[in-house]
Amino acid sequence: MAKYQQLVDQLREQIEANIWQPGEKLPSLRQQADQSGLSLMTVMHAYEVLESQGWILSKPQSGYYIAPRAAALRPRLATQTVERLEQTDTNSFVFDVLQATRDPAIMPFGSAFPDPELFPQRQLMRSLVKVSHNLKPTDALNNLPPGNPELRKILAQRYAQQGITISPDDIVITNGAMEALNLSLQAVTEPGDWVVIENPSFYGALQAIERLKLNAIAIASDVEQGIDFDELEQALQRWPVKACWLMTNRQNPLGFTLSNTRKEQLVALLARYGVTLIEDDVYSELWIGEEKPLPAKAFDRLGDVMHCGSFSKNLVAGFRIGWVAAGRHAQRVQRIQLMSTLSTSAPMQLALADFLSTRSYDSHLKRLRQTLAKRKQLARTALRQVLPADARISDTPGGYFLWVALPEGINTTQLYHLALEQGISIAPGQLFSSSEDFRHCFRFNTAWPWDARAEAAVEKLGQLIKQLHP
Amino acid sequence: MAKYQQLVDQLREQIEANIWQPGEKLPSLRQQADQSGLSLMTVMHAYEVLESQGWILSKPQSGYYIAPRAAALRPRLATQTVERLEQTDTNSFVFDVLQATRDPAIMPFGSAFPDPELFPQRQLMRSLVKVSHNLKPTDALNNLPPGNPELRKILAQRYAQQGITISPDDIVITNGAMEALNLSLQAVTEPGDWVVIENPSFYGALQAIERLKLNAIAIASDVEQGIDFDELEQALQRWPVKACWLMTNRQNPLGFTLSNTRKEQLVALLARYGVTLIEDDVYSELWIGEEKPLPAKAFDRLGDVMHCGSFSKNLVAGFRIGWVAAGRHAQRVQRIQLMSTLSTSAPMQLALADFLSTRSYDSHLKRLRQTLAKRKQLARTALRQVLPADARISDTPGGYFLWVALPEGINTTQLYHLALEQGISIAPGQLFSSSEDFRHCFRFNTAWPWDARAEAAVEKLGQLIKQLHP
Incomplete structure (x- = not known):
């Protein structure tokens, strides 16, 4: 040797x-x-x-x-080790799972999107028709980054309704939240930099980190409290962290919403270490209760919180319109967008601006929230009946995901494959972490009509879980 | 020390x-x-x-x-040197120039886009209205990458008309050619890899290379012959080059079109060294003569040419629809797209598919080519009258750019600033190269109406050049 x-x-x-x-x-x-x-x-x-x-x-x-260990991802460092192979496998597995949710013959419990029949199709059509009749040759030019001025003004007004002052100039319209998040991450990091994410986290964060050759530290998040502040601070003390990418409202996949106090603490903690917060808030409109929760962005004093939003989960998926309130990074985000996709399409921006200014967006959202809450309740009850007694189902308000922890030892990746053979998709824990911690968990999308087909599918899922139960 | x-x-x-x-x-x-x-x-x-x-x-x-020196860019290596600062300055300068072309009060000779009044506005509107009336909740799902099946089939048919066999499955619809080119480059490189580009080249290539932390070797291109094959082969022998990004038809900014023989030789040469060709062909429809020139992709036997096209320069800029015929890299491109923007908007894809299948795209293109040729001729004549006798104006068929080489010693960056004060934009040579070789050159967009305003602007430009002439 x-x-x-x-x-x-x-x-x-x-x-x-x-x-x-x-x-x-x-x-x-x-x-x-x-x-x-x-x-x-x-x-x-x-x-x-x-x-x-x-x-x-x-x-x-x-x-x-x-x-850092165990919880740490090392996509960039571990080029030739088993970890890297697993990471690549996970990435490939994410695409397989996404692919499966596209097939209309498959029951889409694994999907990240809600039933598009819940969206105001006719009103959207009317806005798009109106905009189509008024297309102008100069539209392309007038909707370049940072994006349509009317749309940015409407977004700023919606922030203002929550008491958050954001200049329309700090908002950049993007090709969905996916582009917003990716541009934000690129704006504040270079390859090799360190980024904090949650464990478990949205698989898009894992993929973006791998694609941009960053190093990730995954900090444990809890269904009740979210990210562990002590662990987070330890990580910030030890590593030269540039950004922290996480969700504060209806976190995907766990479903928790941080309290205002914890959001404020989070922003203050990150500010102390000069770390940018990339706040993925795509489920912000899907709240339950008295009033819409604030984003962590509400507590941002330094312009260092990049708040990423989207219409894809609550109004229309196919338009591909999202945004980032990017604070002091707004110009850099614009420039990276100009270099990578140039801009978001003009008619889509115009149609959304028209919809938001002339239609009843808030009434739609109210109806949507009520329907989603009912469907989630029905799904939860149905799942409870077929799952083993020691399975735990998250009970967080809002959103449309349930996070199910089966008894340890049941491998949900195996369950995923068995279920798929039966025409049912789920989102197994493996998608949300590079650690083994969630291999007995899965995310369940409840935003679909609760009909005989769905009930039969849940029944079948229960049987498969029983078969896997030792 | x-x-x-x-x-x-x-x-x-x-x-x-x-x-x-x-x-x-x-x-x-x-x-x-x-x-x-x-x-x-x-x-x-x-x-x-x-x-x-x-x-x-x-x-x-x-x-x-x-x-490699002089012609070589070192955006990644030269992190702390003057070269890096110049590179950053150039990048920033590109944004300033782009910004200037947005102002309707500025004469847009520096713009990269043609006059949008040349586009078939009414027909596009009709297609978009039709599609808007038929929006479906499932549209988002059915237009995910690789993109709308009908649109991909139409593109494959247009390749087939030129005798090029491309499967619709190898085509990925993108947010404009800018995304197609960026995804292609990401699909075949890792940070630190070497890429060959042309000198001068489209500034988007320089920016993408810097953004992705690649190293570039810029090979001299000639107004007549395009890239120098001897220099190219020497570079391929010396450096572990992964990809070559260039334009084969109406190269931006020089305007040349490679002959079929040279395109075939280029593909064969790169194939010998296992180097992917990323072919930027956004001006492919703006030809003049008997028939549309082939892309280098026509000579691709290994599926290693990634042919990037767009509708933004010849049909509609604001829809943001482009594509890449990505050969054996098609799946990787799709996956990177899923991770970075998720997909191109559904209504835009549907509207284009409708336009292409029901409207007279080819008649529009024929008219467009004729108008552009006339305008270019007028602009050339007008420029000739005001430029110094020893200035050279490129005379390449097709497209809408003129490449003007002023007498050495006249700095076109300086000219750019002086002209801008007079409400006139040009695209100075500095945008297209990190070397000093083209500081006396500028690109001139002729695709605008040739009216009194344009004539007065050219007159003024001539005066400014005379002032700078020693």
Whole structure:
């Protein structure tokens, strides 16, 4: 065995045995060389191998440190290890699951979108027809980034209704929230930078991080309280984190909504460490209760919270219109958009601006929330009847997802495949984490009509789970 | 001065004095340490600094080599040098120029888009109205990547009319050609990879390369012959190039169209080195002559040419619909799109499919080509009258750009600023190259009505040039 490999193995064993704690500093190259009697080159080679495998990481002008573990993703570091393969498999698996939800013959419990029949089809059509009759040659020019001025003004007014002051100039209209989130992440990071996400989290965050060659630290989130602030602060102390991407309202997949107090604490904590918050708030309109919860953006004093919203989950999916209230990063977001997709389509922006200014968006949302709440209740009851007694179903208000934790030992990826053979899709825990922590969980979309077909599908799902139950 | 800095300075002087040629291998770390009497760590530090400044580069398992010069961009390597600042300035300058062309009070000779009044506004409106009346809740789902099946079939049929066999399955509909080109580049590269572009080239290529942290080798292109094949092959021999991004028809900004023979040779040459061709063909419909020129894609035997097209320059800019015929990379492109913008908007895809299948697209294109040819002729004549006798104006058929080379010594960036004060925009050579080679050139958009305002603007431009002429 090569000398450097002996050192690699030795250090790896020590890290696994907790002799070195995550965040702790390793001996310098020279110290290590002196201690081990190996040459500097050999030590350097060993450190490079450990770094490429994600065990340690180098900080410029500082030295080598033990990398965060278990909860940490290492898409960029772990280029040749099993972790990387698993990550790629997960990515590929996400596409398979998405593909399955497209087939109308498949019961779409695994889908991320609500039943589009719940959207105000006729009113949307009328707005689009009206806009189509008034297309102008100059439309393309007048709707370039930051986007349609009327639409941005309406969005700013909606923020103002919640007491949040946001200038229309800080809002950039995007090709859906997916582009908003991706542009935000690109605006504040470079490849190799560190980003905090939640565990579990929206798989789009995992994919964006891998695509942009970032390093992620996944902090545990809890169905009640959301992200663990102590762990978050430890991570911020230890790593040069640039951004934190998370959901504050009806988190996907867990469903929790942070309290105003916790949102304010979160913004203050991140501000203390100079870390940008990328707030994915695509379910913001799907609340239940007295009033719409505030976003964390409401507590932003420094313009360093990038609040990403969308119409795709509550009004129309196919228009592909989202936005980001990007604060002091607004110009940079615009520029990256100009370089990557140039702009959002003019007629879609115009049609939405028309809809929002002339139709009854808020009445639609009220009806939508009521219908979703009923469907969720029905689905929850049906699931409860077929699931093992020790299965837990999340009970968070609003949104349309249920998060189901089956007894440990039941593998929901296996369940996914079995269910798919029966024409039923679910979103298994594997999609939402690169750790093994949620392999017994799945996300269940309740935003579909609760009919005989849905009931039969839930019945069938229950049978499959029983078969897998040891 | 630190020891490593002495070595840095010494090697830099040697490189500048051509003691080391681009592509040549440097002594290994150990050899250099032995020669210089410096420690390995010091040598390594010096090499790292030189690499970070773009003077040298490391090839895995091989060693350090002198980086290509002059024509080479080093956006990733030259993080702290003047080159990097210039690059950033250029990027910022591109946005300033784009911004200026948005103002209707400014004469848009610097714009990249044709006069939208040339587009079949009424027919487009009718298609969009028709589609709007028939919106379906399932539209979003049915138009996800790779995109609307009908639209992909029509595109495949248009390729077939030219004798090119492309499966609709290999076509991905995108948010304009800008997204098609960016997705293509992402599909075949990782940060740090090498890409060949032309000098001069479309500024979007320069921006994409910087954004994706790639290294670029810019090969000289000639107004008659296009890219220099000898230089291209030398670059392919020396550097681990992954992709070559260029234009084969009515290249932007020079205007040339490669002959079929040269297109075939280009594809064969790149195939020999396993390099993907990303073919930007957004002006493909704006030809003049007997028949539409083939794309290089026509000679692709391996599915390794990614042919990017768009409707934005010849039918409608505001819909933001483009595509890539991505060959064997089609699935990867789809997946990156799903992760970055999810999809192109459904109504826009449907409206275009309707327009193309029911309206007279080819008659429109014929009229458009004739009008553009006339306008270009008028603009050329007008420019000739006001330019110095030793200015050269490109005379390439088709498209709507003229490439003007003023006498050396006239700085067109300066001209740009002076002209803008007079309400006239041009696209100065600086936009199209990170080298200084085209600082006396500018691109002139002739696709605007040739009226008294335009004539007065050209007159004024001529006066400004005379003022700058030594």
